[in-house]
Amino acid sequence: MTSIVKTVTRLVVGVIFIYGIYIILHGHLTPGGGFAGGAIIAGAFILLVLAYGSDMLKLKAKEAGSSVMESLAILAFLLMAVVAFFLGTKVFFHNYLPKGIIGDLISAGVIPLYNIAVGIEVAAALFTIFLALVIFKEESK
Amino acid sequence: MEVIISVIIGFMIIGAIFALNAKDLLSAVIACGIVGYGLVICFLLLKAPDLAIVQIVVETITLIFMVAVILDSSSKELNEKRWTHLEGTSYINTRFVVNITTVIVFAGLLLFFFSQAIDVLAPFGQHVTRMSTAYIENGANQTGSANLVTGILFDFRGYDTLGEATILFTAVIGILTILRLKGKQ
């Protein structure tokens, strides 16, 4: 891409990334949550790859990394559900942490943790799909 | 409200018809974007900001995927005629008539069944389900989450979210398997 696109991307992509993190962390207070924030973060990464491009080896390493991130995130989600089984009243997805005051940033028990896990999972999944498409098109040339 | 949303859905239908009849694939994909972004406006009017945020990002990513797929396909994909027209026969032949009649009859039948099926719903804007009243009354206190949608998603309906995460994981594995050119040595 041209240097105009690269410069604008360099300026904008950090802001998009921080916006995604904000959407995930405030998911229990404002509209948004893990799904929206994860998709926004994946969009930031996709923008980076589209603007800068990359050679094959780097892309393959990135794909392996994001695939591992996705697996770890879904594992964390499951582990939190299982921990609730042992700590709470023998029910999966039981909210065992203190609830706090409605409207505070640290409140709602385990819901922010679930939000973070789902956000990482969605971001890694969408970015992996995009990288698989790009690698396929590069290899089949 | 009902009229405004109906007009927006009308635009979405026009966009969908254009996308299905477009002469080349790039305009088809971009016309498909009309439908998705119209859905964002509908979600905002229906007081669903969570869905609007998700849908606007997801629609953009879908467009990127579709353009990436069709980008190096040849431009003469859709050049052939829609209706095969034999020499010496009139344009309105039997096959044409049969096609049009079938489409109209089945669309009418499905519309009739649909209008029977939605008879149980209250008029637009007044439908209240039992579960939703329970969730709205107790949701904030039982989950501690100010956003009721997030509270339902991760507390009352945690299994739904777990299933969704599993489907996403499976889809990614399937895509990686389909798109791998060389087997691992």
Place this chain on the structure above:
Amino acid sequence: MIVYLMCFILFLTGMYGVLSQRNLIKIVIGLSVMEISIFLFMALIGYIDAGVAPIVTQTGEQLIYVDPLPQAMVLTAIVIGLATNAMLLAIAIRLYKKYKTFDVRKINQLKG
């Protein structure tokens, strides 16, 4: 009621596309139009006149909230729809690499 019927007409448009088109990309577009009409229908069921978005405020006044349950279900369905669409597109690009066309009839004729 008219808005439900319009939503169903959008569904029928997508179904017509899936059944009648011969191009794989247009079939995927038709499927995504069907998906979108389903999301819209569920969001329409949840709407309540003069309701506000389902976010509790601390002021304590009694507000009418729109139904949060369909919104929570559609939220997961949107992301699943993106993943399934991407999988269909992956199959389409794989077929294009093998047969050099997106046309279903030609792919049927070229055995092997």
